[in-house]
Structures are given as structure tokens and as C-alpha cells.
Amino acid sequence: MLQVYDDNYFMRKALDEAQLAAESGEVPVGAVIVCNNHIIAKAHNQVETLNDITAHAEILAITAASNYLGNKFLDDCTLYVTLEPCPMCAGALKWSRIQRIVYGASDDKGGFMRYGKKMLHPQSKLEFGVMHEECGAILSAFFQARRIKI
Numbered sequence: 319m320l321q322v323y324d325d326n327y328f329m330r331k332a333l334d335e336a337q338l339a340a341e342s343g344e345v346p347v348g349a350v351i352v353c354n355n356h357i358i359a360k361a362h363n364q365v366e367t368l369n370d371i372t373a374h375a376e377i378l379a380i381t382a383a384s385n386y387l388g389n390k391f392l393d394d395c396t397l398y399v400t401l402e403p404c405p406m407c408a409g410a411l412k413w414s415r416i417q418r419i420v421y422g423a424s425d426d427k428g429g430f431m432r433y434g435k436k437m438l439h440p441q442s443k444l445e446f447g448v449m450h451e452e453c454g455a456i457l458s459a460f461f462q463a464r465r466i467k468i
Contacts, residue, residue, distance in 0.1 A: 422453025
């Protein structure tokens with residue numbers, strides 16, 4: 319059977335990373351960076367684990383991809399992330415010159431889109447809503463479980 323490498327396939331891989339984050343008590347956000355149809359970096363939130371407010375999935379994935387490529391610019395890469403990036407991550411994505419950003423669930427409170435696409439590099443393409451329900455469900459379940467424990 320021929321494997322189809324499309325946005326849903328790569329977002330599923332990002333969801334796998336989000337699940338790892340949830341299992342370790344982190345906000346379940348996962349990210350993968352793809353270049354030439356190959357995953358070159360994957361990461362999930364590690365803010366609590368690393369005691370580092372900048373340890374968002376996107377930042378960790380950018381660092382891993384840059385190290386893999388030996389280049390600070392990700393011109394030929396696509397980021398798949400389960401949640402709309404925050405302004406900090408959008409800034410890092412801008413400076414990385416990433417070619418394309420695909421996110422699943424929107425973040426009306428903390429996402430960068432409240433400030434507009436202008437936060438990204440002018441040549442970056444943006445797509446959203448890929449597997450929106452699945453991406454939102456893992457976040458909802460995580461926060462619902464936390465409210466019950468409190």
C-alpha cells in the first residue's frame with residue numbers, strides 16, 4: 319500500500335508529539351518540521367520538564383531542524399503544529415524564514431493571529447484548521463482533567 323504524505327499525515331505525527339506532552343504533564347502541543355517530505359524535527363512542549371518558558375514545541379522543533387540542516391533558515395520547510403503558535407513562537411518562525419506553517423486548533427486567547435499574519439515572514443504561507451477537531455480535543459481533555467484534579 320502506497321503511503322500518502324499529506325497535511326493530515328504530518329499533523330497526525332504532530333498529534334503523536336502532543337500525546338507525549340500530555341503523558342508527561344505538559345500542555346499537549348506537538349510539532350514536526352518537514353523538508354522534502356521527510357520529518358527532520360519533532361518536538362512537544364517541555365516548559366515544565368525543562369523549567370523554561372521558551373520550551374514550546376515550535377521553538378524546540380525549530381532548533382532541532384536548524385541543527386539537522388546546519389542552517390538557521392528553514393526556507394524549504396513546513397511546520398505542522400497542533401495549536402496556533404503564540405506571538406513568541408510566531409516571532410521565531412518569522413526569523414527562521416520557514417516556508418509554510420500549518421496548524422490545527424486555533425488559540426483565540428494566546429495565538430498570534432489576533433495580531434495578524436504580519437507577525438510572520440512575508441514569504442511564509444499559512445494554513446490552519448487541519449485536523450482541527452482532533453487537535454482541539456486533546457487540549458480540551460487535558461484541561462478538563464486538570465480542572466477535575468483541582
